Amino acid sequence: MFSKNAVTVLERRYLKKDQDGKPIETPDDLLHRVAQAIAAGDREFDPDADVKASEDVFYDMMAGLRFMPNSPTLMNAGRELGQLSACFVLPVADSMEDIFDAVKNAALIHKSGGGTGFSFARLRGAGASVNSTGGVASGPVSFMKVFNAATEAVKQGGTRRGANMGILRIDHPDIMDFIQCKKDTTEITNFNISVGITEEFMKAVNEKREYSLVDPHTKQEVKKLYAPDVYALIVKMAWTNGEPGIVFLDRINRDNPVPQLGEVESTNPCGEQPLLPYESCNLGSINLNALMVKRGGEYEIDYDLFRQTIRDAVHFLDNVITVNNYPLDEIRDMTLSTRKIGLGLMGFADILYKLKIPYHSSRAIELAEHIMKFLRDNAREMSLELAKQRGTFPAYDGSIFKGEGLLQRNATVTTIAPTGTISIICNSSSGIEPVFGLSYIRNVMDNDELLEVHPYFEEVMKQRGLYSKELMSKIASEGTIAHMEEIPQDIRDIFVTAHDIDPEAHVRMQAAFQKYTDNAVSKTVNFPREATQEDVRKVYDLAYKLGLKGVTIYRDGSRDAQVLNIGKVNKKEDDTASAAACEAVGSAVAPRDRPEVTxxxxxxxxxxxxxxxxxxxxxxxxxxxxxxxxxxxxxxxxxxxxxxxxxxxxxxxxxxxxxxxxxxxxxxxxxxxxxxxxxxxxxxxxxxxxxxxxxxxxxxxxxxxxxxxxxxxxDDTKCPECGKPLDFEGGCNICRSCGYSKCG
Incomplete structure (x- = not known):
């Protein structure tokens, strides 16, 4: 059922432990614990419900690795804590009392295993007057540092560091400081940051004109900035170290299913889940790789099994909302009013290999749209059936569904999230991302290292008589097989990895999934080290053109330390230094004298x-x-x-x-x-x-x-647990060596 590495990850983070930190349940016990706890939600709507039947369905779905809920559900279902949601958004109002209430509430959420998103757009800018004290405001960035320090002090549920999203509107007076607030990568380390882009701003960029900055307290214009210059600064900083990302706020609110409850101001830490203030969402992902069957010697998707898994997963996630133990009353009330769920996917890159479709091809785009439409349509159909049995979500009357005459149990049903640790548990590729490496080194025990190879790639190489440990080690050091002439061209064409894919293809793939996703899509657009700022700008322009709700980019090697330990993809600028070091090995090197004063x-x-x-x-x-x-x-x-x-x-x-x-x-x-x-x-x-x-x-x-x-x-480039380089994908830091994930 589980791979050895999956068992290691489960033992480290998910299984119940005694006071000495030793597991007191098995992975199978965990699945039964979760299935039983979630199935109990059926009794809320039918005292005579066959809860055991639901428990068996939920268990089989997880044990077969076809579906896995977000990490807090695996960790906490059936346990005293009982907090099952991964993502939350908290409001930050413009008073000292409200700001520190938000800090306290975020700490409670982090302690329970969740991540938080904030908009700091309500806070007046640095230097603005504060009538109550006669002083001046310190501005959003200074308070972000307070939130960051509080996050650092809280260990999430004994398993993960707290993760935050910080968003500031493009028309806030402090926007220039915000865009550059992570220029020093040792600052505000527990935040991902994104600029909230408006349609007015993008229009000003395209028209090459100024736009207004507005005081959030007085609602008066305080200054004008030349939009193309601001846009260029966003691009420059993203090129420099990957942040800030951008989210298109007007576009997100255009698709807000419950506009009567307010505007969406922020998202969860990885950007795929826009939420109202005090709203939470529980996520889960279907493993496409577990739905593949072989017929006539070729792989295909079992769509009947896919449909049934979707229906069971929607049932599961709706029950999570019912049995969840919410960290704040305000969060419980808002979440129950909308009953949002976010069902997504993982293993997409795996099935492309089996279907012999290159990730960056038009066929892959077509398949992505087809799969996501199938997921959304069947999820909505199941949500409709649940609405007939259990009632619509309480905020239904003012929702877009009421206007369209559509019954729905859940205000949203689909989200593409980064699957981080749960993809390791399911032995699948992460989310909709391409495979980062076909072969890589994994840390297994202390300093022992194990060469791991993508299972289907290994199968194909053995079938073709090409497999050897020496070749796999070479692939691990190279990071790609695109240029390896000892490997046949047809294999090289299919088994592409993240760095073989043009940035534009990354964006077009994200857009294909966004087309049929209620919420948003978490994906990283990878750039080679030599990419220019103009290359980044083109991707941002394309993301806007194709209707994305946000985009995150990462240029290889753009942070202080290299993010993924895959050879020559990352070494271009280091070749000269490496050669000099190699030459030095051939001769004796004496240490220089110790200086008198240091x-x-x-x-x-x-x-x-x-x-x-x-x-x-x-x-x-x-x-x-x-x-x-x-x-x-x-x-x-x-x-x-x-x-x-x-x-x-x-x-x-x-x-x-x-x-x-x-x-x-x-x-x-x-x-x-x-x-x-x-x-x-x-x-x-x-x-x-x-x-x-x-x-x-x-x-x-x-x-x-x-x-x-x-x-x-x-240092967000090194794993805080094993010290190995982190892999940045889906807007999240993931350690392929030991299974650590900042986002779950």
């Missing part, structure tokens, strides 16, 4: 056997030495000293700091584990690597607190 910092880090004090010093040539000292609690000082000496020697011999960090991060020691699974750092070497990495970033800029309150490095 400058640096000392950071105290909590480890399992006490406090470790790490000193990192540098001179005009860069970081040159590391010292460590253990507190009175003991530990292994000789090993720490030996590690420090070797690091210092390597640094003064010219070894790259990032290479040293890569070797240190992720090393584990059992003594760092604390009761309840609270891990500050994984080991002394891991702690040294974290501090080294931070000093390398901050050198020649400023000395600031090196670690967050819990000891974690504010």
């Amino acid at each position: 400058q640096g910092i000392t950071q105290k880090v909590k480890i399992g056997c006490g406090n470790l004090y790490i000193t990192v010093n540098y001179d005009e040539n860069g970081i040159c030495e590391v010292f460590t000292n253990l507190g009175r609690a003991g530990g292994c000082p000789s090993q720490s000293e030996a590690t420090s000496r070797l690091i210092s020697t390597a640094l003064r011999s010219g070894m790259d700091v990032e290479s040293i960090v890569e070797q240190l991060r992720g090393i584990r020691c059992h003594s760092t584990l604390r009761k309840g699974g609270d891990v500050k750092v994984l080991s002394c070497p891991d702690a040294i690597g974290r501090v080294l990495q931070t000093v390398a970033k901050m050198q020649n800029t400023k000395i600031a607190p090196l670690m967050q309150a819990d000891g974690e490095q504010p």
Whole structure:
């Protein structure tokens, strides 16, 4: 049923554990727990309902890996916490009391396993007068930092860091500061940010004219900006490090099914779920790969099984709304009034391989539209049947469905979400994304590494007599087979990966799914490292033209550290340095002398056997030495000293700091584990690597607190659990090495 890696992920994050952190249920127990808890919702509408029959259907659907709900449902269904929703939007009103109420409410949601979206557009701009105090406002960006710090302090349900979306309207007075607020990637690390684009702004861009900035408090114009310049800045920052994304607010509100309840201001952290203030949504995804059957030697989709899975999944998700334990009364009331669900897909790239359809082909676009229309139509049909049995959603009378004479149980039924961890559980490709790598290295135990190959690619290569571990290792290092002449052309044409696909093809695929999606589509448009700002602009223009509700881009290598550990796709600019390093291996390299005077910092880090004090010093040539000292609690000082000496020697011999960090991060020691699974750092070497990495970033800029309150490095390019590079897809950070996902 589950792969070994899926079992590892389930044991690490989802299974019930005792006080020592050991699982006390099996993966099969988990599925029964979830199925039983969700099926119990049937009794709310029929005291004589055959709950056991529903439980069996729900269990079989999950055990067959055909459907999986969002992570909070897997974690919390049938348990005391009982909070089952993944995404929430909270309002942020323009008063100190309301702002800190929102901070508190967000902390409660993060603690329960959910992510939060905020619009900061109601807050007056920095420098605006505050009548109640006689002072001036500090502006949205300053308060985002407060939310960010609160998020960092809360561990989500014992499993995930809190995730946030911050949105600011394009006509807010502080929009220029907001667009650049993540220029320093160590700032506001617990937020994805997006600019809320209006139709008026896009019209001003196209007409090459100014547009108005409006004070949200007085509703008066305060300034005009030249729209093309603002648009160019958004493009520049996205090209620089992937943020901000953009969401088309007017377009989202055009499709708001319950306009009488208010305007949609924000989305969930990955952008695919627009929600009203205080609204939540529960998500789930159907695994297309589990619906494939082989007939006459060729694969095809079993549409009968697809239809039945859709119906069962809508039933499941509607029950989730009923049995959910909501973190706030306001959220319960708003969610029950609309009963939104978001049924989506995963495994799309897998089935394209089996159907022999290249991801970037017109055939793939046609299939995407066909599959999504089939999903939406059958989901709405099931929602209609539930409405006849259980009643329409309470806000139905003012909804667009009332005007059209259509009964519906749920205000929305479809969403394409990033599937992160649940795609690992289902052994499928993530969401509608292309496969990122056909072969890659996965961390399995401590520092042990395992070569993993896409299962169907491995099957085809073996059938054709082409499989070898050496070739798979080469593919892992190259990241693509497009240029490998030892692999037949027909295989290369079909087994394309993310970096083989033109950015325009990414956008057109997103648009194909958006056409039949009630909410929105989470997808990352991947760019090669050498892409220009003009390339990014063309994608933004195309996204607007094709009717997308938002778009997120990522240019390879545009953050401080490389996001995915797949060879030459990422190395273009490093070839010269690598060659020089290789030449140096052939001759003896003596470390340079230690300078008489250095400058640096000392950071105290909590480890399992006490406090470790790490000193990192540098001179005009860069970081040159590391010292460590253990507190009175003991530990292994000789090993720490030996590690420090070797690091210092390597640094003064010219070894790259990032290479040293890569070797240190992720090393584990059992003594760092604390009761309840609270891990500050994984080991002394891991702690040294974290501090080294931070000093390398901050050198020649400023000395600031090196670690967050819990000891974690504010670096969204490395997995906070195993230290391996993160994969950025679907608007979310995912670790293919250990299964960590920021978004669930």
